[in-house]
Amino acid sequence: MIEFIDVEKTYANNVKALQNINIKIDKGEFVAVIGLSGAGKSTFIRCINRMHDITQGEIIVDGIQVGALKGEQIRTYRKRIGMIFQSFNLVTRTTVLKNVLVSFVPELSLWRKVTGLFTKEQKIKALTALDQVGILDKAYVRVDQLSGGQQQRVALARTLAQNPDIILADEPIASLDPVTSKQVMDDFRRINQDMNISLIMNIHHVEMALEYAERIIGVREGQIVYDGKASEVTEEVLDHIYKGKVAEGTTEFEGKHAYV
């Protein structure tokens, strides 16, 4: 379980990106985080794996106090959390398989690092991950010969090879066309359901968020202004998330427990 307790994040330039964040996300949930540009979505998900440090409150993941982790502990913790980016973050001039094997580099002994040799077990894990996202046949193809959707699948396979408990996805379909976006979202859904991996996705495409996620977290000006089932999101809720300003000390929405 991921728990935010009174979390606040203020950047060095004094921008308060998150405030009063109190939330719990259970194991195996598929959560989409939506809101205007600059609302704090990326900051929210990046605090979970310590890409950003919070400035107040606590984040607890499966009993681990994330803010208290140091050095090696952070690296061990991050192995359980996959991260998918809009830009795929792949080495495009090498093969798909090598890109997936990169996820094992921190685990290699020094001589294997120097020689670039992976174990048989690691190769099997990497190939299995490629199979799970349907691109096993591309294992020996150079990444720059793949489409955007296929490249995002390589990134997803690289994350799966890590055997994560949680996947954080920061705008994973923002640079894909609508058809490919759907295919990648289908992959995410299958992985979430079949492997019981928690999925927290920051996404601008509202219809996709509503179609694929079970739960929607709406962020506005660094605060959670909606937290509820995707099936219960109405036009009014979207207006609340996307329009106007949050008046200090108010919630604007009354009477519905799903609204914060």
Ligand SMILES: Nc1ncnc2c1ncn2[C@@H]1O[C@H](COP(=O)(O)OP(=O)(O)OP(=O)(O)O)[C@@H](O)[C@H]1O
């Ligand atoms: N490294 C940083 N240093 C200072 N301010 C930052 C930094 N990163 C983000 N911010 C600010 O924090 C606020 C929240 O940014 P964040 O990137 O979390 O929003 P977002 O909802 O993900 O936006 P987008 O949809 O455009 O990616 C914004 O005002 C942004 O300018």
